[in-house]
Amino acid sequence: MSSQVYFIDFRASVQNNFIFKLTQLLKKTGLTRVIRKRDLVAVKLHFGEMGNTAFIRPVYLRPIISEIKKTGAIPFITDANTLYAGTRANAPEHLTTAIQNGFAYAVVEAPLVIADGLRGKSESSVPVNGKHFENAYISKEIVEADALISVAHFKGHELSGFGGTIKNLGMGCACRKGKLAMHSTVSPQIDAENCIGCGECTEHCSVHALSLKDELAVIDEDRCIGCGECILICPNKAVQIKWDQNVPAFLEGMVEYTAGVLKNKQGRSLFVNFINSVSPACDCHPANDAPIVKDIGVVASLDPVALDQASADLVNAEPGLDNTILTKNKEPGADKFKGLYPHVDWPIQLAYAEKLGLGKRQYELIKL
Numbered sequence: 036m037s038s039q040v041y042f043i044d045f046r047a048s049v050q051n052n053f054i055f056k057l058t059q060l061l062k063k064t065g066l067t068r069v070i071r072k073r074d075l076v077a078v079k080l081h082f083g084e085m086g087n088t089a090f091i092r093p094v095y096l097r098p099i100i101s102e103i104k105k106t107g108a109i110p111f112i113t114d115a116n117t118l119y120a121g122t123r124a125n126a127p128e129h130l131t132t133a134i135q136n137g138f139a140y141a142v143v144e145a146p147l148v149i150a151d152g153l154r155g156k157s158e159s160s161v162p163v164n165g166k167h168f169e170n171a172y173i174s175k176e177i178v179e180a181d182a183l184i185s186v187a188h189f190k191g192h193e194l195s196g197f198g199g200t201i202k203n204l205g206m207g208c209a210c211r212k213g214k215l216a217m218h219s220t221v222s223p224q225i226d227a228e229n230c231i232g233c234g235e236c237t238e239h240c241s242v243h244a245l246s247l248k249d250e251l252a253v254i255d256e257d258r259c260i261g262c263g264e265c266i267l268i269c270p271n272k273a274v275q276i277k278w279d280q281n282v283p284a285f286l287e288g289m290v291e292y293t294a295g296v297l298k299n300k301q302g303r304s305l306f307v308n309f310i311n312s313v314s315p316a317c318d319c320h321p322a323n324d325a326p327i328v329k330d331i332g333v334v335a336s337l338d339p340v341a342l343d344q345a346s347a348d349l350v351n352a353e354p355g356l357d358n359t360i361l362t363k364n365k366e367p368g369a370d371k372f373k374g375l376y377p378h379v380d381w382p383i384q385l386a387y388a389e390k391l392g393l394g395k396r397q398y399e400l401i402k403l
């Protein structure tokens with residue numbers, strides 16, 4: 036049997052505007068089935084790094100918050116601190132970035148809570164007994180919440196092919212220790228033949244793990260946190276990782292963390308993917324390149340695996356837009372994520388999530 040995935044597009048009229056359509060989407064998907072009166076409900080999203088503008092528009096959150104409040108529950112909007120320096124590495128800077136990006140109470144009508152505390156150390160250890168991890172270190176406020184609504188921006192991602200619900204949960208809900216554990220499989224190396232010694236990577240590594248020696252980049256492995264930023268930044272593709280070994284382990288580890296996040300949320304979680312401003316890379320970057328396909332719509336489901344599979348299929352069904360970084364696989368039906376990141380075998384995350392019983396890849400797309 037397949038899972039149900041509900042879909043709305045961006046067509047709208049005065050009688051049926053996007054906010055109304057979003058409300059209908061939540062109702063149809065079963066919001067009232069997963070939330071009870073007086074529940075503390077974590078609405079997990081990505082506030083966007085300062086400089087990025089592709090993250091979910093804050094005004095889209097208000098109807099979601101409003102529907103949660105109608106059930107008598109108490110929503111809060113949350114994300115966990117980042118591993119790298121940036122503008123979201125601790126709670127004060129993270130909250131400042133969120134508010135400056137538009138997630139102010141006046142807009143979203145819910146308080147913001149940083150899920151893993153002041154410095155990313157507020158955590159709960161959740162047993163997952165997986166192939167890669169015995170325990171997942173999850174942000175405490177996510178574990179403590181009674182119910183979870185994941186609201187993810189669906190886009191490309193340099194390490195996972197795409198970033199959707201599984202990434203929003205597995206990586207996005209992990210505390211600092213958990214993020215470090217997942218990234219530990221990613222250890223980049225410099226291809227000396229391609230490195231031109233330009234120094235771009237050294238300026239952008241947030242933990243100062245990169246330096247130049249004899250006009251070649253050198254990585255200090257003890258400092259490197261495996262964030263993958265330098266892979267994107269290098270203009271000459273001189274930063275390489277062992278794609279066939281490191282990436283599958285990274286993806287599977289992220290899925291095990293997703294299992295940890297959902298462990299005490301069975302029947303108490305709902306998942307939403309916004310498929311618009313489909314930028315080629317993560318909202319963690321302080322910039323977003325042009326979207327690779329047109330704005331498609333919003334999908335929601337009680338099954339996170341079906342939701343990400345449907346989102347990937349919807350993106351891949353579209354023709355790639357001109358004048359973007361996507362130059363391969365632009366035709367409708369071609370794999371846009373492979374076009375962006377040919378070495379990343381992104382279906383691994385969905386196959387492993389299905390194997391762990393987090394959901395099904397087979398789905399029925401119900402257009403509202």
Ligand code: SF4
Nearest residue numbers: 240259260262263265
């Ligand atoms: S992956 Fe690259 S950018 Fe990230 S910490 Fe390691 S060397 Fe620095």
Ligand code: SF4
Nearest residue numbers: 230231233234236269
């Ligand atoms: S950005 Fe790339 S080419 Fe430039 S120094 Fe770093 S590794 Fe070498």
